Amino acid sequence: MExxxxxxxxxxxxxxxxxAAEKRSARAYRYQRFAxxxxxxxxxxxxxxxxxxxxxxxxxxxxxxxxxxxxAFSILVGRGAEPSRPKxxxxxxxxxxxxxxxxxxxxxxxxxxxxxxxxxxxxxxxxFFYILLGLLWTGPRLIIAGVAVGVLTLGGFFYLPQHFLLWxxxxxxxxxxxxxxxxxxx
Amino acid sequence: MAEIDAVIHQPVRxxxxxxxxxxxxxxxxxxxxxxxxxxxxxxxxxAHIQTLEQAGYIAVEKDFADNKPRTRVKxxxxxxxAFEDYVAHLRDIIRDTP
Numbered sequence: 532m533e534x535x536x537x538x539x540x541x542x543x544x545x546x547x548x549x550x551a552a553e554k555r556s557a558r559a560y561r562y563q564r565f566a567x568x569x570x571x572x573x574x575x576x577x578x579x580x581x582x583x584x585x586x587x588x589x590x591x592x593x594x595x596x597x598x599x600x601x602x603a604f605s606i607l608v609g610r611g612a613e614p615s616r617p618k619x620x621x622x623x624x625x626x627x628x629x630x631x632x633x634x635x636x637x638x639x640x641x642x643x644x645x646x647x648x649x650x651x652x653x654x655x656x657x658x659f660f661y662i663l664l665g666l667l668w669t670g671p672r673l674i675i676a677g678v679a680v681g682v683l684t685l686g687g688f689f690y691l692p693q694h695f696l697l698w699x700x701x702x703x704x705x706x707x708x709x710x711x712x713x714x715x716x717x
Numbered sequence: 718m719a720e721i722d723a724v725i726h727q728p729v730r731x732x733x734x735x736x737x738x739x740x741x742x743x744x745x746x747x748x749x750x751x752x753x754x755x756x757x758x759x760x761x762x763x764a765h766i767q768t769l770e771q772a773g774y775i776a777v778e779k780d781f782a783d784n785k786p787r788t789r790v791k792x793x794x795x796x797x798x799a800f801e802d803y804v805a806h807l808r809d810i811i812r813d814t815p
């Protein structure tokens with residue numbers, strides 16, 4: 532292979548191309564890593580909010596089981612994706628625990644007066660977390676997912692109060708599942 | 718001044734190397750995803766991957782997943798170093814221009 536001679540302009544252009552390809556690849560990787568969690572929480576929302584609407588008496592236990600199951604699943608997914616980096620699995624597990632601890636603490640202090648308020652708060656926290664994570668690390672797709680979750684939650688809360696829990700389950704959960712599929716694509 | 722690396726200095730191969738550099742250390746990427754990332758045709762990507770593999774810059778692993786053939790690619794230690802040297806060389810060319 533001949534050794535090429537290149538001008539400073541060509542060097543600058545090659546550097547620009549390399550930086551763009553590296554950035555695109557890193558971002559696609561982060562999206563791919565995030566996809567199973569979006570899919571998982573989408574399914575959880577469908578089951579959890581669906582149960583809260585249809586069998587409210589059992590919804591507390593169902594949510595507890597779902598959250599513990601999600602935590603275990605998240606650790607397993609992390610382990611499968613990066614067996615060489617066990618610390619990142621615990622980081623993910625601790626992040627979820629922190630979010631749920633924050634939600635539980637806020638309920639304890641602020642005491643929501645209706646099931647609707649109780650149901651709307653976690654998706655708003657999740658939306659806030661996604662937007663922040665998207666801005667600081669993952670990229671624009673997570674910002675879009677966060678905005679979608681936030682807007683759908685507020686829309687259901689204010690304009691469809693009588694069916695809010697079902698709305699949150701099927702529309703909010705469905706949006707997360709769709710986002711999970713979108714995140715897997717390059 | 719060191720010579721520019723002719724193996725890397727080709728638009729598609731440069732994109733392949735940069736895309737692999739964007740992944741965490743020792744992380745593999747599937748051929749299909751890489752093809753979309755670098756926007757190349759299957760045949761074109763295959764040929765460039767072969768060139769990079771022969772140079773020792775990337776490692777190719779072929780196996781089966783869900784009964785379908787799967788090809789995965791990762792940057793080798795030698796490839797990572799070569800890419801970093803290539804980028805440093807480009808920066809030198811720009812910096813040394815009066």
